[in-house]
Ligand SMILES: Nc1ncnc2c1ncn2[C@@H]1O[C@H](COP(=O)(O)OP(=O)(O)O)[C@@H](O)[C@H]1O
């Protein structure tokens with residue numbers, strides 16, 4: 001999958017899934033955070049309360065005075081922790097601090113504390129958040145009256161560290177799961193789309209005029225209707241192309257007779273007309289009629305080649321024989337122009353799979369070009385090897401400049417204006433080669449002189 005990825009199915013799926021997962025993920029984070037904070041607070045509060053009651057146990061009244069009896073070990077236990085600052089205070093009914101921290105966050109103002117009641121509240125001490133348990137210890141039955149207030153507090157370092165850890169313990173597996181799911185989807189979609197890329201490869205490997213249906217084996221069910229439509233389209237297209245080439249063939253066929261008639265009539269008239277100008281004009285008419293005849297003949301050929309696409313049956317042929325026959329056929333015409341056609345066979349036998357008539361036509365077009373545009377020597381070579389057979393038609397003429405060599409294959413594309421020709425010869429050559437799975441190329445000859453037209457056939461099956 002490459003290039004225009006903006007609409008990639010894979011990306012869309014992943015984006016959609018992640019955008020759904022993200023709010024869910026944030027919600028889960030919140031739930032995890034608040035619930036773990038709740039439970040951790042509950043646990044820590046319990047130990048805070050325990051310490052408060054333990055401290056209250058140490059309070060006694062002597063001669064109406066509130067006192068505390070704290071052994072050193074108990075004092076240390078009340079004051080020391082690795083992470084948090086612990087502090088406490090005991091206040092007598094007259095609000096005098098008997099023991100502990102002076103700077104204690106006050107009880108929440110809106111909540112009074114009744115005798116015997118325990119209250120837990122949040123506060124700030126030295127700019128830090130703290131949690132405090134307060135117990136109003138009733139002093140009835142002693143020599144004092146009222147309540148002593150016992151407060152035990154601690155900072156929140158350990159609580160929040162634990163809440164964070166508990167949150168992460170929930171959220172991280174969730175995150176890993178989400179990412180794994182996204183990766184699995186990406187991979188799965190990629191695998192799922194493999195048939196699509198295979199189809200794409202199959203389509204892009206096609207030759208321009210291959211309109212046969214795309215093979216459907218291995219196509220997933222979801223793509224089936226889509227491919228069926230493409231195949232229907234291809235079928236309609238190939239029917240249209242066929243109809244068109246049939247029309248061209250019919251038209252060419254219909255034109256043949258009248259054109260031949262014009263030519264014959266013009267030649268006949270030339271014999272009976274005296275006037276020089278009229279003779280000249282008639283000669284031009286005859287010439288034009290011949291050129292038109294050639295064109296029509298090539299059009300007909302092209303249409304036949306196109307039509308052969310569906311009915312073609314390739315036979316195992318000895319290439320040397322085919323080539324020698326055509327070269328011999330053209331020899332007299334060449335000799336008349338003072339051109340010699342040489343024939344070279346590079347190996348004993350060279351088999352190709354082909355249609356003899358079409359291959360003769362192909363070679364005839366190449367020899368015709370060499371005769372028309374080439375120089376004084378034409379060499380036709382057959383070169384057989386295990387990689388397939390190559391035909392070469394070489395001449396010592398002016399050749400074709402490299403940048404024009406691709407263009408001359410296009411229908412009606414001609415370089416030399418003067419000499420008669422329709423510009424269809426190389427088009428026919430290429431189409432016939434294509435029908436045989438062969439490749440045509442034009443190159444400069446030895447030393448950069450002349451033109452070498454090569455046709456390379458694939459190896460013939462036994
Ligand atoms: N052997 C050659 N040497 C030089 N030019 C050539 C040769 N063969 C073909 N060409 C050029 O390629 C053009 C296209 O050839 P072709 O398709 O056979 O059409 P046509 O022969 O009817 O003009 C020709 O017009 C000619 O200019």
Ligand SMILES: [Mg+2]
Pocket residue numbers: 365368369421423424425426
């Ligand atoms: Mg030609």
